Every structure is written in structure tokens, then in C-alpha cells.
Amino acid sequence: MEGLDARRPAMVGRARPLAELDGLLAAAIEGRGRSAVILGEPGMGKTTLAETFADRAAAAGVTVAWGWCSATEMPPFWPWRTILRDLAPQHRLATDQAAGSRAGGLDGPGLLRGDAGARARLFVSVIDALREIDRPVLLIVEDLHWADGASLLLLRTVIDALPGLPVLLVATCRDEPLETGDEVLTAVRALPTAVQRIRLEGLEVDEVAELVTGVLGSTAADEMAAMVHGRTGGNPFFVREVSRLLAARPATTGVPEGVREVLARRIARVSQDCQRILEVAAVAGDGAEVALIMAVTDNPADVVLDLLEEAVRARLLTGPPVEGRIWFTHALVREVLEASLGTARRAALHRALAEQLETGDAEAGEVARHWSAAFGPDAAERAAEWALRAARTARSRMGYEQAVGAYRIALRGKEIERTKVMLELGESQMFAGDLEGSRQTFAQTAELARESGRASHLAMAALGMGTGLGGFEVPLYDELQTQLLEEALVELPQRDGGLRAAVMGRLSLAYAGSDREGERVQLAQSAVEMAGRLDDACVQSGALAAYCDTMAGPGQVDERFAAASRMLGVAERGHDSPCQLLARRLRVVALMERGDWPAVDAEIEAFARTSERLMLPLYSWYVPLWRGTRALMSGDFEAAVRYADEAEAIGKRAGSTNAWMMVFTLHMWTHRTTGVIPASFAAEVEAAVKSVHEPPVALAMAASYYAAAGQLDKAGPYFDRLVGRGLDAVADDCEWLEGMWHAGDAAIALSRADVAEEVARRLAPYEDLWVIDGIGGGVIGVTAHLLGRLAAFLGRTHVARRLLGGAVEKYRESGAAPWLVKAEQDLAAIEGTPARASTAIEGLFKKDGRTWHLRWRDGEVTVPDSKGMHDLSALLARPGEPVHVLDLVAAAGGPPRAALGGDTGPVLDGEARAAYKRRLTELETDIAEADDELASTLTEERDFLVHELAAAYGLGGRARTTGDPAERARKAVAMRIATAIKAIREVHPQLARHLELAVSTGRFCVYRPEEAVTWHG
Secondary structure (H helix, E strand, C coil): CCCCCCCCCCCCCCHHHHHHHHHHHHHHHCCCCEEEEEEECCCCCHHHHHHHHHHHHHHCCCEEEEEECCCCCCCCCHHHHHHHHHHCHHHCCCCHHHHCCCCCCCCCHHHHCCCHHHHHHHHHHHHHHHHHCCCCEEEEEECHHHCCHHHHHHHHHHHHHHHHCCEEEEEEEECCCCCCCCHHHHHHHCCCCCCEEEECCCCCHHHHHHHHHHHHCCCCCHHHHHHHHHHHCCCHHHHHHHHHHHHHCCCCCCCCHHHHHHHHHHHHCCCHHHHHHHHHHHHHCCCCEHHHHHHHHCCCHHHHHHHHHHHHHCCCECCCCECCECCECCHHHHHHHHHCCCHHHHHHHHHHHHHHHHCCCCCHHHHHHHHHCCCCCCHHHHHHHHHHHHHHHHHHCCCHHHHHHHHHHHCCCCCCCHHHHHHHHHHHHHHCCCHHHHHHHHHHHHHHHHHHCCHHHHHHHHHHCCCCCCCCCCCCCCHHHHHHHHHHHHHCCCCCCHHHHHHHHHHHHHCCCCCCHHHHHHHHHHHHHHHHHHCCHHHHHHHHHHHHHHCCCHHHHHHHHHHHHHHHHHHHHCCCHHHHHHHHHHHHHHHHHHCCHHHHHHHHHHHHHHHHHHCCHHHHCHHHHHHHHHHHHHCCHHHHHHHHHHHHHHHHHHCCHHHHHHHHHHHHHHHHHHCCCCCCHHHHHHHHHHHCCCCHHHHHHHHHHHHHCCCHHHHHHHHHHHHHHCHHHCCCCCCHHHHHHHHHHHHHHCCCHHHHHHHHHHHHHHCCCEEEECCCCEEEEEHHHHHHHHHHHCCCHHHHHHHHHHHHHHHHHHCCHHHHHHHHHHHHHHHCCCCCCCCCCEEEEEEECCEEEEEECCEEEEEECCHHHHHHHHHHCCCCCCEEHHHHHHHCCCCCHHHCCCCCCECCCHHHHHHHHHHHHHHHHHHHHCCHHHHHHHHHHHHHHHHHHHHHECHHHCECECCCHHHHHHHHHHHHHHHHHHHHHHHCHHHHHHHHHHEECCCEEEECCCCCCEEEC
């Protein structure tokens, strides 16, 4: 409809009702008057919707007139007085002339005497007044549920006359339960079917999130939005009130006073017997069984069902029992009912429910909940007993979050084995992602075990601080854990035992980076030997993992892979999934170092299958991390970033420090590989160095990073600190190769031949190994590549040529496209020829004034100048090298990349995209079931949403952003290149086909021909 924008963000969650009203108004503007009633419970947003729609209509040039009904005693026709006063002042008394003197006015004596003729004349005069208005009109009657009988009769008359008028009449009315004698609501329900009913339902979770965000002034977390939605049923008034209460008192779970008053009035309308039934249901909790309520209240089924039906009519319950259970319309109803009970009454109901549930097959957690809220000398112990059962059941089902809460209740009891229960609690916290909470619990357990002389529990607590026997997140430089492990080793019996072997293995890890390297290796070997004698799969796996850590240097790759493979076999025989994952993690890294990339991919997928079964964040973030690393190797930078974001999100849920470090690593190597190193990332580099207490490897990494960013003034101090400690300070472990690579890279950039010489000497035995950052967060390259660069820097051209040639072959075999380009460039720099030079195929791509001369194979043509031709020329000059779109824009005369700012957020945020997708699913179903006219309308809405979603996503499903210069450039460059290739196709189809196949666009564009091509320009 002209002038009405259906996408205008007028209010949260009401796009569909607004669209319905827009359609009705469009018909009215064409002279086909329409009417509608907006229905909804108090607080559902009827008035807000009417006000928003009135603003939209006024903006489209429609005259708007309002009338309000009142709960107080007002004169007859009260809403129509204000409508006619605003709409047609000359008809303020509904045309006294038509009624004769004062007889026909709204206060005329004829009407006051009940003169039917006078009323008829008045109604006709109102219709005439509407007919005389020569412009579209929107009439709004507010709070129709309070209308007087005369106003309702006039409303009905106007509705009947609408089809011939350019008028839309909209009324708002509470959708309350119909009570006997309620003549107004009866009349409203009896309005003709031509009056469209627009019933407002509760907001969806994402809409609630938007409303909560508006109140709090900050983005509402998913958990908060879900909680508010669950409590309020999406009622906008309730949502706002609960949000305001949360803003004032974030920790509160109370009911806002305004909400309490609204719901208390609704509850007061039902009978006392119904209220008593609802009180029991409120204490029992949402979804309570009807049989349980019958047993506690000692009422027969027919009586309970009749009372529940009364509650349904009052809109306190969602409907009749479903599968024997009842549900409140939303949690606030239950909360108001429960809060209305006195403390003694509430505790007595909890006890009655607990005693009743104990006799059946109820969930242990539910029984524990009621006992923990009951009174009586036995209540606490019975709550602890049932909570312990509930915790262990939840733990066996991998419901670790629920188990944590139940264990805490169990620990209130006196008759429990406290250290054992605390060990179980700590493990549940660990798997729930609360690693810091788990650590604290294990520390407390160790103290209790020491006091009670329980050496085994002391050992288990010490092992728990490093995520148990599997040891996926073993903290380094942890003095408390080391102390507890040493103490446990002294206290445990001096004979073969699983715990003793596990403690020795873990203690060897704890000594990493200390001056006890010899003792560390001996402990690991002893642990493996002892575990082998015990034939305990879990202990053997842990010992082998510790042993692998003691031989993590580059000279022991094969030995480490063999030990990890043995560990995998042991874990598989023992059906120990966490230890299988640890073994596969070790194998992935070893295979990466070997450069066996097909085996790496197979190992990643095997890891993924096992981690998916466990469904634990502690293990599952590795898969997107490694997939991101492999995507980066193939040159798919957008996929690498997407996988890094996925790994980061899962790692946060796991509380994993390793995840944070490895995601940082993947981001760093993505930046370095693309050559786009944002200035903001420097702060993360500084934080990473400080977080690990500046070990030599971190100093080397920072020096190399800043050198790559062209900030030699920042690289120098880190490099000097590294050299001051000496290269011998870089431990011969899993980070040795990485540290040497960084040191050599920085030495070249800073022109330190002495350090370059030393690094080359140390790396020489490992030229065939690949350098891996951490546990697979980044692939730095094959060692031969750096050795070749060092040799070239030191003037050893013959050696450099051999090494770089070997690196080129390895990169080509592995499909490491970005690394291949760099190695070819380094090799070409030695030879003094352009990279990838070849006489096999030559072409011409040369600008001459306003035209471009092109030659390809046997054809030579000219093409008009365009920005797309400049873009193609820049890509052809750098075959195989990804070029950022902002660099292409700058090359074509645009501003330099550094002059451009950042983005202002996604085109559609995650919540909006999810809402669009849900609506699309609904539309597909509605279209299939609708008649032709409605199907056409729904199809238009579907097509609009599809267009919006398509505009909000980039390649690979990545959300696009608004105000992002790179995103704007991506679109512009892609269009420019496509237009240029189209122009080439008109004169040289063969060349156009070559470019279509070889040129890829995105945030990074690249020309990657299947065969080497030399372009002259």
C-alpha cells in the first residue's frame, strides 16, 4: 500500500497484526470500508498496537479519530463524542438539524426518553457525517469491553455501513473469560463475522529478548530472555514489569506489584475450592499430575476435573489435562498463587507432596525438592537422601548441571560420605563446564581427605584438579596441584596400584617446565610400567598420555605417535571414550607434524564421532578448531573464521583455557596468512604473552607477530628479551619447533644474522617436519620453508633453492594453497624471476587510455575501461595470492584500507534471523492450507522474508554486517568483476571462460589458474 512501510520497526513482536491492519486500511482507502477488533488479555499490547498503527496511517495521509470507553459511569455515546468532535466539528452533536432542535443531539431529550425514532435519526446523521468526509478515515474505539449499550448499538450500525465508505474502524477489547450476565462482551462476541478478529498472543522468546534489552539498556542474554518468557508467557506488560524489577534488583525472583495485582484479580474470580486446588498445583510445580493433586487434596476425580475446568475458563491454566498433567498459562500465575500461601501452609503442602511421591515412581529430584522445602526433624536428612539419588541418576544420564544442584542439597545431610560426594560434585562441575568451581571443590575435598586420613580421596582430588584421569585440561605451573600430588604419592601404599600409577603420571606433567626434568621422565616411565602390570585401561591411558608429554620434542614424533596409538588401543578395549579422545588428540598433532594430511582428516572425523556421543563442551571444541585449521590451509579464510567462532563459543561453555588459547592461535594465523593484521589484535597478543608468564616461546611469538605486522619497534624488545635468555631456554617439548620458527622469522625481519645462523643450525635435522602451533590451532608451515628463507637471508643461495623447492613440493602435495604461494614467491625472489613464471601460456592484459588490450591464446581484442578491469589486472599480476577487496578498491583509486572504519553490526542479528526462519516455516504450512486469495498474500510475505534473509547472509552462511567497509567493498568488487568478465565474453568467450573458472571473489579475491600463466601488461 502506498505510503505504508510494512518493515517499519514500530513495536516488538507485532509485525503480523500490523500487516493485517495494513491490508484492511488499503481496502478502506479504495472505498471498501473494513472493521477489526484487537483482542487480548490485559497487558498484551492492544493499545500500543493501535497507537503504532494510527501513527503509520497518519504518515500515509489518513485522518485518524479516537474514542475511549471508560470503566467509570460516563454519558451514553461517550467514545463517539470525541470521535465526531475531532473528525467533523460541524457535526459535533451529530447534526442537530437532522434531529430537529436539540432533540437529535447526543444529549437530546428524545434519546433520553428512549425515543426509537430519535435514535434512528441520530445513527443516520453519524453515517451521513462519515459519508461527507472526502478523505480516508481511521476510527479507533479503545477499551470496547467498557462500552455502554448505546455506543455498542451505534458501533454495530457504523460497521454495517462501512462497505461503501473509505473508513476503517478498529476497536480494542479485552479477551476475558465470558461470565454470565456480561452483556458487553456478549455483544462484542456477537459482532458480524465481517469484523476481523486480531487476537494478540504472547511474544516469542526472541521478541521478549528485544523487549528486555530495551528496558535493561543492554543486550539480554539468551538465558535471561528464556527465563522472562517462561515466567510471563510473553505478555508484553508482564515482560516490562519483570524486566524493570530485574533492572532494579538483578538477583530477585519476586513478582512485580503491578503484575501481582492483575493476576490476583484474575485468581479472585474463581471459587475458593478452585483456588485450593490451584494452590496445591502451584506448590507441586508446572506439569503436576492430576492424580497427585487428587491424592493430596483427597478429592474424587470428577470434582478435581470440574475445578480445573473452572481454572481453564479463567485463563489460569492452558487447557484441560494433557496426558494427566496440568499447566499454568505462565509461571507468574503459579508464583502469585504460591506466594499467597503462608510459610506454614506452603511447607505443609511440600511435605504432603513429598510423602505422596515417595510411594510411587517419582523422579528422585522431585521428591528431594519437596523434602528440602518441608518442615520437620526428618526433612533435611530425607531431602539429602533423595538428592543424592537424584544427583547420581542425573550424572549417569550426563545431566551434569542438574547433578551439581542435587549434590549441593545432598551435602546438607549429615549421614553421607562427604569426601566421596564432593568428589562426585567436582567431577560433575567439570563436565558441566565450571572448571574453576570444580577446582575449588577438589581443593576443599583434598583438605577434608587429609583431615580424615583418606589417602585415596586425597589422590582423586589432586587428579580432579587436572580434569581427572583423562587430563584434558591439566593446568601447568600449578603449585597447589603439585603439592597435593606429592602428598598423595607419599600417603598412598608403596605398592602397585591404579591411583599410585595415575598420580605418578600426573606428577610428571606437573613438573613440566621445571628443573626436575630427569625426575619427570622417570615418573612417567614408572607410571606406564605400573599401569601395564595392573591391566587397568583408564590408568594405562592416563600414564601413556603423561609419557607422551615427556617426549614432545621434534625428535620423538614417531615414538610419540606409537605411544598414542597404543593408548588408543587400550582405551578402545576398555570402552573409555574420554581416554580415546585424548589419544586421538595426541595422534592428530603427531600426524600434523608428519604432514600426513589425509590421516589427519580421518583422525579428526573419528574424534568428532566420539565427542558427539559424549555431548560435552570440554571435548567438542577441538573439532571446529581443527576444521578451521584445515580450512585455512586450503585458503578458505571465511570458513576458518567461522570455525574459530564456533570453537570459541563451545570453549566458553566448557570454561576451557586451552580453547581460548587455541582460538587466539587460529585467529592469529588467519590474520598472518591473509596479510590482514588488524591493529586491535595487538591487545590480544599482549594478553596472551602475559597470561603465560612470558616463557621464551611467547616472547618469540610476539616478536614474529609484530615483525609480520611491520611494527619492528615493537618486535625488537620482545626479540631482545628472548635472545637475552638464550635459545637454550626454549624447552625441547611440543612448542620447540614453533619457538624456533618464530625466532628465525623475527631474526630475518630484524636483520639478526647471528640468531638466524643459530636457529638454522638447530632446525636443520627437522627440515621435513611441519611446524604446528599448540595442539593444532595453527599450521605454520614445513620446516624446510623457514630453513630456505634463513639460507637466503644468510646468502646461501644454493641451499636456499633446494630447501624452498622442497617446501613448494610439500605444499603442492598437501593442497596448502596460501603457503604454496608464499614459498613460490620466496623461491622466485632467489632466482630473480616472477613467481610461477612459465612460457607455456602467455597473455596480454594491458591498459591503453580508455581501453584494455587483451590477448589470450589465438585471440586479441579490446575492451572498454572499467573498475572491474582494474580489479582483474591486479589479480592477474598476483596469481594464487589472496587479495583483500579493500586493497582492490584502493588500487582502483579508492581510499586506502587504513582510512576505513569498522562495521556497525549484523544486517540482521541472530535473534531476528531465527525469528525470520521460524516464520518461513509457518508460512510454508499456511500457504499449503490457504485458499487462493490468502495464499497470494502469504506468498508475498514469504518472498519478502526470503529476500531479507538472503541479504543478511554472505558466502558460507556467514552473517553480513551493516556499515562494514569490507562488506560494501565485497559487494562492489564482485559486481565490478562480473561486469568486466561479461564485457570480455562479448568479444572473447574463451578468455571469459578462463577467468570465470580461475577468479574467486569474496572478502579476499584470488586468481588461481589450473595452469601457470604469464600475463604481460
